[in-house]
Amino acid sequence: MASRFLILCVLSLFSFSFLAVSSAQTNAFHGEQKVFDVRNYGARGDGKKNIHNTLAFTEAWIDACKWSGGRSTVYIPAGTFFLDQITFSGPCKSHITFTIKGTLLAPQSLNADRQAEWISFRYVDNLTVDGGGTIDGQGSYSWPLNDCNKNPHCRTLAMNMGFAFVRSSRMKGLRSINSKMGHINLYSVENFNITGVTITAPGDSPNTDGIKIGRSKDMHIFNVSIATGDDCVAILDGTSNLDISHVRCGPGHGISVGSIGRYKDEKSIEGITVRNSLFKGTMNGLRIKTWAKSVSETSVSNFLYENIQMIDVGNPIVIDQQYCPNYQCDSSGNYNSHVQIKDVKYNKIWGTSTTRAALMIQCSKTFPCQGVELSDINLVYKGRDGLATATCENVGGSVRGKIVPGDCRI
Known part of the structure; x- marks a missing residue:
């Protein structure tokens, strides 16, 4: 009886060891998902103008983008994060997710001198932008300055978010509100999906296109609500x-x-x-x-x-x-x-x-x-x-x- 018990213990220990090794091999093959919380880089979601937020978001993105151990996520929790004009560039080592749970708040005045968008993703593949949060362009402060319909020398304003040279990616479940001009700009993207997104601006807000698409292919826009002035x-x-x-x-x-x-x-x-x-x-x-x-x-x-x-x-x-x-x-x-x-x-x-x-x-x-x-x-x-x-x-x-x-x- 004792020998049978000993044999069972050995077999159980062998099975446990085999499963542990198999699990370790699986994790090593697929990698682990790592979360890069912007708060750990000094970002504060108090709604106040904070120049450190832009740096914190940039550093979190850089670390997530170069993470080679598996999938990575840049995480923006609940709160209101003031954010200056920013670009998130690739290429990245693996699939990357940009999760917005809170609200991103744009500067009240922002021309498109440096880039066409307030928040821009460029040269990234396998990107997901999600989280159910809000992108607030605070466009009401700039709309009175928008006279491009009659002034060929006008200064164009920045759009809320842009994707350029991005492939096999998606945007889902976010709200874009009160853009200074267009809300979402797609240029030279390929295999890109937009689902469950809500876009709003007053009906009399000038040039606030919902989604602008150029030089792009293989896209799906599904289950989206758009109410704007263009x-x-x-x-x-x-x-x-x-x-x-x-x-x-x-x-x-x-x-x-x-x-x-x-x-x-x-x-x-x-x-x-x-x-x-x-x-x-x-x-x-x-x-x-x-x-x-x-x-x-x-x-x-x-x-x-x-x-x-x-x-x-x-x-x-x-x-x-x-x-x-x-x-x-x-x-x-x-x-x-x-x-x-x-x-x-x-x-x-x-x-x-x-x-x-x-x-x-x-x-x-x-x-x-x-x-x-x-x-x-x-x-x-x-x-x-x-x-x-x-x-x-x-x-x-x-x-x-x-x-x-x-x-x-x-």
Whole structure:
């Protein structure tokens, strides 16, 4: 009996040792997650102007970025952390997470002299920015200074957060409020997801685009609420393979493609999907705009707009190839855009328009739109001065199903 007990003890000890060795080998292979709390570097979340916070955040990022033992996390706890303009650069050794639990507070006055964004992530792969916290740009102090719509020599203001040359990354569960200009700026990113994000600024705040995207590809924007004084999503040149779904947009200017065609080095835009979304109280709904006086021959192609509700939207469907703001084209109507728009589908778009011009497709005489498809459109105007109207100029394609307003001939 004693010998059996001894054998069992030896076997148990051997099993425990084997599991311990296996566990150690697993941890050594996968690495351990290490947290870098900004408070340990001297950051204080008391809401007061504190120049040490920027240094503390920078040092925490540097240590997390060079951590080679596994995944790393820069951790910002509850509290209000005043933060000056800052850049978090890679490349980093492994997957890195930037977790914001509290509120980040921008300086009241911040021009984009050094960089376009207040908080910038650059040259980082496998980055996650999350935590449920708030990014407060304190834009109300700067909006009265924003006269860029009429002053070509204006000083541009910094956007809340930017990602440049970032791949295989995501932003989720954060709030961006009161940006001085745009909220989230994406440039040259690849395989990037934005989910569960809320973006807000007053409807009369100037140039406060929600999400701006340029020269980027393979992106998903899902389950996002955007209420600003400009475009909910602005899609600029060089953007491809972008999927937008379950977005609540309004107030604001809608989801805009362009403007495009103004500069010689612009790239084409292709592969854009907007679906299962709601526009409420916006100036425009689905808008594509190209410069009338264009200097580049680019294209906008392979778009799908599907299953979208409009509630009191100024112009629900717009293609404008005579875009020329603030009289910058010498004389309106004297130019024809050189941007080719083709293969754009509008399917199941319904709701109410606050103007009679519910559907306006005005394409270029030189490069008429090709392959535009309208199917199951029902846009109603409830004003006293008549019914909703549709305008289709220089456009080729097809019409299927019920179309209201129905006076558009393609």
